[in-house]
Every structure is written in structure tokens, then in C-alpha cells.
């Protein structure tokens with residue numbers, strides 16, 4: 346790549362930022378990642394991420410300066426001065442969690458980035474927001490950049506939402522299914538076209554919009570996905586009442602191309618650091634804009650979703666004879682989805698926690714999420730393998746659909762448990778196989794026998 350290529354900084358090195366930084370280096374750019382947590386920077390500087398994300402450590406190690414055999418295109422720092430001096434394009438990738446006790450999201454990290462970076466911009470720069478924010482934020486932040494940057498109008502803002510999924514972050518970042526840029530100048534558009542030239546050449550659609558539309562694409566997309574999941578979970582409730590099978594129902598519906606098969610997996614619902622807080626922040630923002638009626642359906646989407654967790658607890662109580670007190674419950678899965686170590690708002694851990702609070706002795710096993718789960722719920726029991734987790738259990742709950750759990754041998758597990766009861770909270774196990782091995786098998790939205 347010619348030396349005139351824009352130099353890139355990535356501010357915030359969580360799931361989004363660490364992946365984006367490594368992907369930008371992979372695309373050939375010189376990249377400087379910034380985080381305010383020195384431990385993260387230290388780890389990343391050795392070519393390792395603080396979280397588990399398939400393929401990410403390999404990508405980091407391929408580019409981080411100082412790692413043997415690496416291209417050296419990627420470095421990390423805690424210094425804003427260094428970032429401001431280095432970068433032509435600054436990607437803002439910090440998180441926007443739900444505000445304590447409110448639906449709205451907490452913009453303090455995004456605001457802190459702009460307040461720290463903008464006063465140091467003494468040369469032309471494009472600040473590109475990627476964090477998920479309430480619509481209207483880009484307009485406000487653009488004004489702040491203009492006010493604070495010594496270089497004046499040569500410092501600009503753009504909005505470029507990110508659609509990566511945890512577990513597929515590397516693939517989604519290198520080969521995005523679309524690139525959306527909210528811009529206010531040709532210069533900003535041209536710079537972003539240069540940054541994304543390779544994925545665009547490979548076929549990723551590049552959509553240019555105004556600020557509010559770019560911000561809305563992200564929240565609208567996540568709201569649609571949440572709605573689709575809650576729709577099928579509502580159908581699971583109806584199936585249970587009518588003795589239907591939601592898995593077959595979803596399969597049959599999915600053959601209609603207008604509906605599609607994806608995101609119709611019924612179970613204990615959606616969790617994670619994005620979908621739950623994004624639909625709530627979207628409702629809160631619509632309220633501020635006087636459009637709350639447009640999104641009241643999201644309240645129902647949220648409550649269907651949260652109801653699934655309670656229903657799973659009820660099924661567990663039924664399975665052990667009506668009371669959880671002193672019963673031994675094995676929970677397989679702690680993360681909010683497989684191939685991630687993320688336990689933020691995890692339905693699996695939420696169910697485990699509720700069971701514990703109702704007097705059950707809960708033992709959790711997860712292939713990657715143990716440390717994070719233990720930090721969040723230190724009072725739960727933890728076992729180092731699935732087999733040890735189920736030892737002596739009165740009921741086994743399958744709550745995160747890791748491949749490892751699909752490959753468990755029901756005959757082998759039967760030797761370990763006290764009672765052969767299994768509940769599938771993800772509709773990912775084969776009921777026939779488990780029943781054949783003498784288990785009572787129950788799943789959400791499926792017939793009992």
C-alpha cells in the first residue's frame with residue numbers, strides 16, 4: 346500500500362475495537378489502537394485479546410509490532426496525544442451500556458473519547474463513530490469536534506455503525522454484509538471509501554446516508570432481530586398451550602423466502618451486550634423524540650424475551666417435583682451464546698441465578714465463559730467439565746448451544762446423574778436420542794413426549 350494511505354486509530358479495544366483494529370491492519374493500514382485500561386493494552390501488545398473471539402488472537406499476532414513474524418502494522422497505546430498525532434481516521438469503538446436504573450444508554454464513554462481526542466486534533470482528521478448510539482448523537486458530537494479541535498473545520502465527524510456478531514467478529518469485520526456511512530462531506534465519504542476499498546471491491550454494498558439514518562440503521566436492525574426472536578418465542582408459548590412443535594413450525598415458516606430461516610430459533614431468548622440494551626435505549630430515545638408510540642411493540646418484544654427465562658425456571662421446578670429447595674441442578678452453558686466468553690445479560694446465567702436464589706444447588710459448566718461467569722455470579726457452583734457438572738444432578742439444563750453439548754453422550758451422562766431429566770433451553774439437542782437413553786426430555790415450545 347502506498348505511504349499516502351490514511352493512518353488509522355481505533356479507540357476502545359473491546360469485542361468491536363480489538364477486532365476492528367486487527368482487521369484494519371489486515372487490510373493493509375498502519376493502525377494504532379487506544380484503550381484507557383493499561384492491562385488491555387499490555388495484553389494486546391503481545392498479540393492477545395482480553396476476550397475469547399474465534400480467530401482474533403491469530404489476526405492480532407499476525408500484525409502486532411514486536412510479535413515474531415508479524416507485519417508490525419498494529420500497535421496499542423493508552424495515550425490520546427499519540428493517537429491524535431498518528432491518525433488520519435479515528436474510529437470510536439467504545440461501549441454504550443444501559444444506564445443504571447434507566448432504559449437509556451450511557452454515553453459517557455463516547456463523550457469522554459470526543460472530549461479527550463478533539464482538543465488534540467492539530468492536523469486534519471476524520472473521527473468516525475462506530476459505537477451504537479441514540480439517534481441525534483452524531484449531530485451533537487460533530488458540533489463538539491468542531492468546537493474543540495484546534496484544526497477547526499479540518500476535523501470532521503462521520504458515523505459508520507458496526508454490525509458484527511460476537512463469535513463471527515473477524516469474518517463480519519473483514520467481509521461485512523454492508524457498510525453504512527453517515528457523512529456530511531465528500532471528503533469524509535472519499536476517506537471511508539478508501540478505508541473500505543477492499544471489502545467494497547469484494548462485493549460489500551457501500552451505503553451513504555445522513556447522520557440520523559446511519560445511527561438508525563443499527564438500532565432498527567437490532568430491533569428487527571430481537572423482534573424476530575421474540576416472535577418465534579411467542580409462537581413457542583402458543584405451541585406449548587396447543588401441543589405443537591415450534592421447531593417444526595419455524596422450519597416450515599422459514600421456507601418462505603420472505604420470512605427466512607435465520608433468527609427463528611426458539612429458546613430462552615436473546616441476551617448479550619447488544620440486543621437487550623439496544624431495544625431499551627431505542628424506546629427511550631423514541632420517547633424523547635415524541636415518537637414513543639412507534640416503538641411500544643418493543644416493550645412486548647422485551648417482555649416475551651424476559652418471560653422465557655422465568656418459564657425455564659418453572660420447567661426446572663416441575664422436573665424436580667415442585668420445589669427447588671436443596672435440589673441439585675446442572676447448568677450447561679453460561680455465555681449468552683456459543684463461541685463467545687461473553688456473559689453480559691446472559692439468559693443462561695440469569696436462569697442459573699434464579700434457580701440458586703430459589704434454593705437449588707446449581708453447578709455451572711461452560712467451555713469458555715467460566716471466569717466471566719464466576720466474576721458475575723460467585724455464589725454459583727462451577728465444575729471444570731460437563732460430566733462433573735452433571736454428577737449427582739436431579740435435573741440437567743442445556744442453556745447455551747455449544748457444539749460440545751450437542752456431542753454429549755446421553756448414555757454416558759446417565760451414569761453420572763441422580764435423575765435422568767434434561768431440559769433443552771436452546772432447542773439444539775435431539776429429543777429422540779435422549780429419550781432413547783432413558784431421559785425425560787423437555788424443551789421450550791415442543792411436545793412433552
Ligand code: UGA
Pocket residue numbers: 477507508509510511512567570574607608609610611612613614615616617618619620623681682
Ligand atoms: C447482535 C447482532 O446480531 C449484530 O448484528 C450486532 O452488530 C450486534 O448485536 C451489536 O449490536 O454489536 P450479538 O450480540 O453478537 O450480535 O448476538 P446475536 O448473534 O445477534 O445473538 C443475540 C442473542 O439472541 C443470543 O443470546 C442468541 O442466543 C439469541 N438468539 C439468536 C436466539 O435466541 N434465537 C435466534 O434465532 C438467534
